[in-house]
Amino acid sequence: MTIENGAISSSGAPPATEADVLWFLPTHGDGRYLATDVGARHVTMGYLSQIARAADELGYFGVLLPTGRSCEDSWVVASAMVPLTERLRFLVAVRPGLSEPAMTARMAATLDRMSDGRLLVNVVAGGDPTEMHGDGVWFEHGDRYEATDEYLTVWRRMLAGETFDFDGKHVKVEGAKLLYPPIQQPHPQLYFGGSSGDGQKVAAKHADVYLTWGEPPADVAAKIASAREAAAVEGRTFSYGIRLHVIVRETEEEAWAAADSLIKYVDEEAIATAQKAFSKFDSVGQQRMSALHGGRKDKLEVSPNLWAGVGLVRGGAGTALVGSPQQVADRMKEYMALGIDRFILSGYPHLEECYRFAELVFPLLPLKNTTGKDLGAARNAGPFGEVIANVVAPSRMKVAAG
16 A cells, blocks of 8 residues: 555555645544543634634644534634634535525625635535434435535535526526635635545545545555546546544554543443444445444454544544554555545544644644744644753754764
């Protein structure tokens, strides 16, 4: 799964030489442990702003805001975070069927202008029929992607400045027009994750970044190859992104102990409740996540340093990279060798892990410079530490000692 002598990996995509790293705003809650209120944290403006400001100052490319009935509204939260940050991008969801494309086209254009071009858009077609029915959305799997295709066709044409009519099975507009364009042309980048053939076909027509959840590298390679073929049919190409949790500590032993601690309150009843709910999903991606652990706690390392423990009780992204800074960086570089150039990461609690990951792993990665400043080897990293004896900066002391 690695690149040798300049050859293309088994995914068929060119390897990524640099990467962007995004973090996560936990608008559905946060804490030190899963499946318990022990060590839990409230979703407040103050707490979310701490995470957003930390990600901004540390040099993360952006933050993902989740969507669904368990979350605070992603558009409202992103709007509140924009004036508190300077460079941070906001990856905000549109949900076909739950909103009209004209409405979210205007919202996207406005937020893009108000943020000076810092909006990214995550297309979430949905995968939980129970939640969708509660929201008044009754699409079957195939219809859902058919509706998403129509939705994005109208959305993209409006943001591109067209005036047009569109008469589809699910979406119909006459004289559609957007008066105030976004800063990013023709529109903010569209991120799209779809593991099924239907999902990949829609992504191939509309997405700029194709997303996958964190599966073993061989599985990710196969998925990228399939998505790449679908895009080629449309005469298009993707960038590729991956959604993962991270548990990084200074030693491998500490990292695995932290992983075990994260699920110390996850009992069989909690697992059974969660897996029963997930079994009703018609999302192929969720089915693939659940298959990695099979609802069991005894075999959670599904690939070197890739741990499926989060998915025992959490829907969506259910795997974490676990290990020392070098191990986590090495695993990320394996994904980069497959063509991945966007990492959307999270960790518990999100504020502390945001700092920890930047401080320990950023210096080991070939990151794009998102700060506009030369920060040395760790181009996206934060402060250099406390000055020793009020005289010598730690970085200089290290060089002198070497």
